[in-house]
Amino acid sequence: MACGSCGTTVNGQPRGCQNNGTCGTDGCNKLTVFDWLANMSLPDGQEPFDFVEVRFKNGRKEFFKNVDNLQINIGEVLAVQAASGHDIGIVSLTGELVRIQMKKKKVPYNTDEFLKIYRKANQKDVEIWQEVKDREEAMKVRSRQIAIRLNLHMKISDIEFQGDGSKATFYYTAEERVDFRQLIKEFAQEFRTRIEMRQIGFRQEAARLGGIGSCGRELCCSTWLTDFRSVTTSAARYQQLSLNPQKLAGQCGKLKCCLNYELDAYLDALKDFPKTEQKLKTEKGTAVCQKIDIFQGHLWYAYEGEWMNWHKLTTTQANEILESNKKNEPVASLEEYAAELLSDTKVDFGNVVGQDSLTRFDKPKPTRKKSKNRRKKSNYRKKGPSNNA
Numbered sequence: 001m002a003c004g005s006c007g008t009t010v011n012g013q014p015r016g017c018q019n020n021g022t023c024g025t026d027g028c029n030k031l032t033v034f035d036w037l038a039n040m041s042l043p044d045g046q047e048p049f050d051f052v053e054v055r056f057k058n059g060r061k062e063f064f065k066n067v068d069n070l071q072i073n074i075g076e077v078l079a080v081q082a083a084s085g086h087d088i089g090i091v092s093l094t095g096e097l098v099r100i101q102m103k104k105k106k107v108p109y110n111t112d113e114f115l116k117i118y119r120k121a122n123q124k125d126v127e128i129w130q131e132v133k134d135r136e137e138a139m140k141v142r143s144r145q146i147a148i149r150l151n152l153h154m155k156i157s158d159i160e161f162q163g164d165g166s167k168a169t170f171y172y173t174a175e176e177r178v179d180f181r182q183l184i185k186e187f188a189q190e191f192r193t194r195i196e197m198r199q200i201g202f203r204q205e206a207a208r209l210g211g212i213g214s215c216g217r218e219l220c221c222s223t224w225l226t227d228f229r230s231v232t233t234s235a236a237r238y239q240q241l242s243l244n245p246q247k248l249a250g251q252c253g254k255l256k257c258c259l260n261y262e263l264d265a266y267l268d269a270l271k272d273f274p275k276t277e278q279k280l281k282t283e284k285g286t287a288v289c290q291k292i293d294i295f296q297g298h299l300w301y302a303y304e305g306e307w308m309n310w311h312k313l314t315t316t317q318a319n320e321i322l323e324s325n326k327k328n329e330p331v332a333s334l335e336e337y338a339a340e341l342l343s344d345t346k347v348d349f350g351n352v353v354g355q356d357s358l359t360r361f362d363k364p365k366p367t368r369k370k371s372k373n374r375r376k377k378s379n380y381r382k383k384g385p386s387n388n389a
Contacts, residue, residue, distance in 0.1 A: 033092065033093050035074065035093060035094070035095065035097055037096050038095065042096075048095065049094075049095060049096055050066045050067075050069070051063050051066070051099070051102065051114075052064055052072055052078075052093065052094050052098060054078060054089035054092065055090050055092035056089045058158065058207075058208040058209075058210075060160075063098065063101075063102055063107055063109070063115070064116055064117045066116075066117050067116045068117070070117065070119075070120065072091055073091065073094070074091050074093065074094060075090060075091060076091050076120060077090055077120070077129075078091060078117055078119070079118045079119050079120070079121050079125050080115060080116070080117050080118060081117075082162060084166060085164040085167070086163060087162050087163040088121055088125055088126070088163025088164075125163070128164060131165070139168070140159050142190065143170060144156050146187070146190070147183060150182060150186075152179075153174060153175070153176060153178065154172045154173070154178045154180070155172060157171050157172060157200070157208065158205075158209065159171070166194060167194040167195075167196060168195060169196045169197075169198055170195065170196070171199075171204075171205070171208065172197065172199055173199070173200060180197055202252040202253055202254060203252045203254055205252065206219060206250065206251050206252035207219070207222050207225075208222070210222040214247075215258075220257055221252075221257065225257060229257070231254070231257060231259050231260055232255070235263050236248055236255075239263070239266050240292075240294070269294050273294075273297075273299070273315050273318075274289075274315070274318050274319055280318065280321045280322065280325070282332065283330055284303065284333040284334070285305070287303050287304070287311070288301065288302060288303075289301055290307075297314055298313065298314060299313050300312050300313075301313060311334040311335065311337075311338040312338055312341060313334065313337050313341065317337045317341065321337070
């Protein structure tokens with residue numbers, strides 16, 4: 001999704017749109033954060049927070065301590081500490097927001113165990129980093145061929161090199177446990193580097209690879225979504241969506257995360273509705289709920305045995321009938337309530353959804369006005385000449 005001019009210059013500075021790592025179109029970086037505290041000054045006597053957030057490939061982020069008090073800005077390329085050797089990443093956040101992020105993710109910053117920043121990346125660091133990044137795509141194709149030859153039921157979705165090129169991490173998905181001991185041996189002989197295999201879920205795979213959803217926008221998990229909450233089919237039922245797995249599933253094969261976005265609003269609206277399994281008892285018969293309209297607050301009921309005739313009620317009317325049933329007070333029929341609702345309802349065929357008419361640009365046809373002389377002549381022809389003429 002990145003533009004062709006993105007990357008770094010000769011001295012390691014960001015190029016392209018020159019927004020220092022925060023792309024104006026939000027297409028170059030994943031999981032970007034807007035620093036809303038950047039223009040605010042610290043209180044007197046308070047030192048700036050000495051941790052920074054560094055982003056690696058496909059949105060992986062970690063926190064590092066600035067032990068040498070370097071002047072670091074968002075978008076700069078840094079050489080940071082790794083398990084062995086060093087890694088290369090781009091600064092995604094600095095200042096007090098890093099403290100808030102570490103508290104949110106429960107990362108301790110008052111202990112002595114922390115990763116530190118080595119230096120700002122020099123030209124040699126950037127060249128090695130770019131060289132190993134160019135190898136990743138060819139290695140991914142070759143690694144898939146080896147896995148197929150060994151009859152392993154796994155899918156290698158992505159490869160991430162460490163910044164110094166000393167280690168390659170293979171991300172894969174599998175439905176069952178995979179014995180990849182022979183695979184690692186062949187990878188080490190083929191690629192001449194240390195190998196780490198890391199299994200991820202299908203949602204994490206979609207977040208790493210990215211893509212376009214059915215809504216026409218980039219996937220939420222690859223742009224801004226940081227946690228994966230469980231999504232159940234009950235979320236679709238509350239929103240009265242058809243339980244079609246082809247429409248409800250995302251590119252990861254799981255239920256779409258966006259099913260949870262409006263669920264709270266639907267649950268708040270459904271608090272005023274009676275339960276659909278509750279029946280309304282009237283003198284005419286027992287009525288069963290057939291359909292509800294959450295947006296307008298209406299319910300449709302039908303008598304048992306007369307399923308073709310539906311009667312529309314409001315939530316207030318349905319609750320009133322239920323209260324009368326609890327008190328054993330007689331209710332004549334649903335027709336009285338439906339007629340009351342129909343009399344109060346004003347039919348309005350206005351533009352309720354904000355759509356424009358297809359004839360909004362048509363010019364009105366001019367109306368021809370008959371002149372007085374033309375009307376007099378027509379009257380004269382109809383009546384004929386008078387006898388006194």
